[in-house]
Amino acid sequence: MECLAVIAPRSSHEARAAAPAIRALHRARVAPLISVFATRDACAALASEGLRAQLMEGGIEETIRSISADGAILMDPSGSDAVDARAGGARLRFGWGERLGALTHAVRPARFNRATYRPLPERTYLDLVGLCGALSEETRPATEVCLPEGRVLIRLPNWLGDIIQCEPLLRSFVGTTERLSLIGPRIAERLFGESMSGARWLDRDSSASAWRDHDLALLLDGSFRSAYRAARARIPRRVSWARGAKSMLLTDALSPPRELGLPAMGCGVRGSAPRWLARPFDVSVGELASAAGLKITHEAPRLSVSEAGRASAESLLSCAGVGTGESFVLVAAGGRPGSAKRAPAATIRAVLDAFRRESPLPVLLTCGPGEEEHLALLKQEGLPSGVSDCGVTDLESLSGLLERAGALLTADSGPRHLAAALGRPAVVLHGPTDPRHSGVNGAVVKVSRIEVECGPCHEERCPLSGDEHMACFGPSHSGRAAAMLCELLA
Numbered sequence: 001m002e003c004l005a006v007i008a009p010r011s012s013h014e015a016r017a018a019a020p021a022i023r024a025l026h027r028a029r030v031a032p033l034i035s036v037f038a039t040r041d042a043c044a045a046l047a048s049e050g051l052r053a054q055l056m057e058g059g060i061e062e063t064i065r066s067i068s069a070d071g072a073i074l075m076d077p078s079g080s081d082a083v084d085a086r087a088g089g090a091r092l093r094f095g096w097g098e099r100l101g102a103l104t105h106a107v108r109p110a111r112f113n114r115a116t117y118r119p120l121p122e123r124t125y126l127d128l129v130g131l132c133g134a135l136s137e138e139t140r141p142a143t144e145v146c147l148p149e150g151r152v153l154i155r156l157p158n159w160l161g162d163i164i165q166c167e168p169l170l171r172s173f174v175g176t177t178e179r180l181s182l183i184g185p186r187i188a189e190r191l192f193g194e195s196m197s198g199a200r201w202l203d204r205d206s207s208a209s210a211w212r213d214h215d216l217a218l219l220l221d222g223s224f225r226s227a228y229r230a231a232r233a234r235i236p237r238r239v240s241w242a243r244g245a246k247s248m249l250l251t252d253a254l255s256p257p258r259e260l261g262l263p264a265m266g267c268g269v270r271g272s273a274p275r276w277l278a279r280p281f282d283v284s285v286g287e288l289a290s291a292a293g294l295k296i297t298h299e300a301p302r303l304s305v306s307e308a309g310r311a312s313a314e315s316l317l318s319c320a321g322v323g324t325g326e327s328f329v330l331v332a333a334g335g336r337p338g339s340a341k342r343a344p345a346a347t348i349r350a351v352l353d354a355f356r357r358e359s360p361l362p363v364l365l366t367c368g369p370g371e372e373e374h375l376a377l378l379k380q381e382g383l384p385s386g387v388s389d390c391g392v393t394d395l396e397s398l399s400g401l402l403e404r405a406g407a408l409l410t411a412d413s414g415p416r417h418l419a420a421a422l423g424r425p426a427v428v429l430h431g432p433t434d435p436r437h438s439g440v441n442g443a444v445v446k447v448s449r450i451e452v453e454c455g456p457c458h459e460e461r462c463p464l465s466g467d468e469h470m471a472c473f474g475p476s477h478s479g480r481a482a483a484m485l486c487e488l489l490a
Contacts (some may be wrong), residue, residue, distance in 0.1 A: 001092060004031035004132075005069035007060060007085075008038035008046060008053055009076050014121060015042035018075050019049035020136055021125035028134035030265075031071060037063050064088030073132070074103070075125060092265075096128050099260075100273070105131045106260040107277060112291050117254065119290035120298070123283055127257060130279070130436045133266040137445070145172045146295035150215030153235065155226045156184030157281075158204075160414030161438070163188050164421050165282035166220060167301035169289055170196060181214060183226075190395055191303065208232035218292050220285060224249075239292040241284070254291045256284065266451055267434050269458070278436035300443065303421040305399045312393075313400025320364055320388040327406035328362040329355070329485060332398075332415035333378055334371030340462040340470065343411040343429045345377040347473045351409065351429070354482035356384045361406065361489065366390040366398065368414075407488040409481065412438050420445065425488040427481050431472040432457045446484035450476050 006022060009015045015038060025034055037056040038046060046053045056063050061084040064072055072090035074081045077097035085093045086102050096107040098116065107127045110117040118124055126136045152173075156163055163184060170192055173180050177198035182188065189201050202210050211217070211233035219226045219240035227246040230238040240246065242253035258274035269275055282301065289296050305313075314324075322328050331352070335342025352363060365383075367375040369392055379389060393401065398415065399422060402408060408419045408426040412433045419426045420443030428438075430449040434456040454464065455472045462470050 001031040001071035001132075003033045003067055003069045004035070004071040004073065005064050005067060005085075005090065006034060006036040006073045007056070007063070007075060007081065008036060008042045010039050010042060012041045012045040014075070015045040016049055017121040018125040019046060019051055020122050021075075021129040021134070022046070022051055024126065024134040024136045025073075025129050025132065027137065028129075028132070030129075030132040030134050033067070035067055035069070060084040061088040064090050071132075073128065075128070094128060094131050096124055104261050105264065107131065108258040108260055108274060110257050110287055111255040112252075117287070117291065119287055120283075123279075123287070127277060127279060131259070131264045131268070133264065135435060135447075144295060145297055146293075147172065147176060148216055148293045151179045151181065151213060153181045153183065153211060153214040153217045153230070155217070155219045155221050155230075156182060156188050157221045158185055160187060161417035162220075162281050163191065164301050164303070164414070164417040165280065166285055167192070167303065167421060168282065168297050168299055169285055169294075171302070172294065172296040173199070181211075187395060194306075211235065216292060218289065218294075219250075220288070222246075237292070239288065241288065252291060254288055264434075264436070267436060267449070267456060269434065269456060278434040280436075280438065301417070301421040302423075303399070303418070305403045305422065306396055309396035309398075309400035310403070311400075312397040313404055316390050316393070316397065316401065317364075317404065320362070320390060322362050322364070322388075326362070327489065328364055328404075329489070330401050330405040330408050331363060331365045332367065332408065332410035332413065333365050333375050334367030335374060335411055335413055336460075337370070337373060338461065340432050340459055341412060342374065343431065343477075344470060344473050345374060345380075347429065347475075347477055348378055348409075349381070350475060350478035351481045351485075352384055352387060354478040355485055356386060358482055358486050359489065360386065363387040364390050364401070364405075366393045366401065368392065368398070369394070407485055409485060416445070419443070427484045427488065429473065429477055429481060431455075431470070432459055432462070434458070444488060446481075446488060448477050448481040448484060450474050 036053040038053040043053045065088045071092040072085040074095040079101040082102035093103045094105045095103045100106050180199040183202045208229045214235050216237045217230040217235040224246040227249040231249040238250045239252040242255045247253045257277040259277045260273045402419050402422050402424050410416045411429050416426050416428050425444035427446045435447050452471050
């Protein structure tokens with residue numbers, strides 16, 4: 001797109017909700033020229049949010065013609081707006097609503113009890129501008145917390161990054177944890193055991209009998225097995241996302257948002273519509289909690305470092321020759337063995353070589369348990385000067401290192417979410433994953449991504465061979481990611 005017309009919502013309330021999305025558009029520079037148009041009331045609402053909009057005196061067709069816009073974001077769910085935008089010459093037309101109509105790209109919001117469900121209206125507009133490749137970097141403000149009566153069981157997800165993004169939900173229960181039961185991997189208890197003191201932790205393989213005597217089950221892992229156990233335990237309210245056969249076992253099923261029309265620009269998954277809409281996991285958790293009757297804080301995840309973690313980090317830094325108060329770059333060089341989402345050793349090495357040409361700061365390499373083989377591959381040809389190996393670190397030590405680090409370099413994996421929750425900046429090397437899935441609000445994150453015809457595919461194993469194998473982690477990352485690191489450190 002060369003020129004993008006943004007038609008703000010007509011109502012003042014919705015215009016204020018659209019403000020974060022409009023700011024994201026400007027920051028992302030999705031087009032050389034972006035013009036925002038609004039009605040008189042909406043102009044005033046946007047001005048109160050620090051945004052300037054032009055008064056739309058004529059119709060949409062006339063407005064789009066006046067600036068020769070080849071793209072239009074239509075923030076009211078009106079089918080006629082899309083028809084008018086098409087008549088005005090907008091080749092690409094983005095909007096939201098139940099149907100695609102004359103739009104080329106659209107978001108269909110979540111549905112709950114067969115009706116459109118928008119507990120956070122601003123999220124609708126952020127989902128919408130995500131179709132243009134604009135990601136929000138704003139911290140969501142704290143909101144009033146409201147919890148249901150009775151005992152609550154929460155089945156946490158299994159992956160570290162997703163678990164961390166559940167922290168705002170769990171934080172909402174502080175002070176009432178004695179009526180909370182949590183099920184998840186052991187790493188979740190290590191993360192939240194202190195803050196969730198008083199809560200009951202159940203093993204992932206516990207039987208349905210251990211699930212009994214709860215009034216609400218909030219199932220965040222999305223599995224059929226969890227829904228089956230909650231039903232066997234006769235928990236009166238069983239809430240999760242409506243996907244597959246498990247919906248029959250739920251009392252309240254939320255259908256996630258869908259993506260209609262053409263794939264999102266630059267990052268959308270190919271395939272016929274409707275596709276599941278890519279969005280941050282913490283957003284989906286907050287939406288599901290709202291459907292369960294929980295009003296939770298919508299701030300970004302927050303974690304703290306234990307004294308043991310700080311002591312371990314200081315010992316590792318001392319061995320690496322990094323002095324107290326000295327800045328350094330931490331590189332999480334691990335990942336699941338064989339996973340296409342793990343940045344290849346050659347890619348990390350190329351980024352480090354490019355960074356070393358620009359900065360003298362020390363660099364420390366680390367990985368998680370079971371990821372040693374990948375770190376060994378990175379060290380096979382010898383490490384560049386100023387690069388040290390910290391070896392395998394556990395969760396506590398990694399947290400301590402992140403707290404001290406000037407910046408983190410990692411693939412799209414758990415450590416990037418840990419860094420965000422600790423308030424540390426990161427450069428994320430994206431391979432086959434859609435950046436809209438893993439956007440983190442409230443953290444300084446730079447995303448290095450290569451657009452390829454086959455991605456983002458979210459495949460665990462790359463099915464291609466030859467030059468196309470793992471092309472999403474190609475050499476273009478090196479200079480780009482190194483420059484991002486230097487920018488963060490500056």
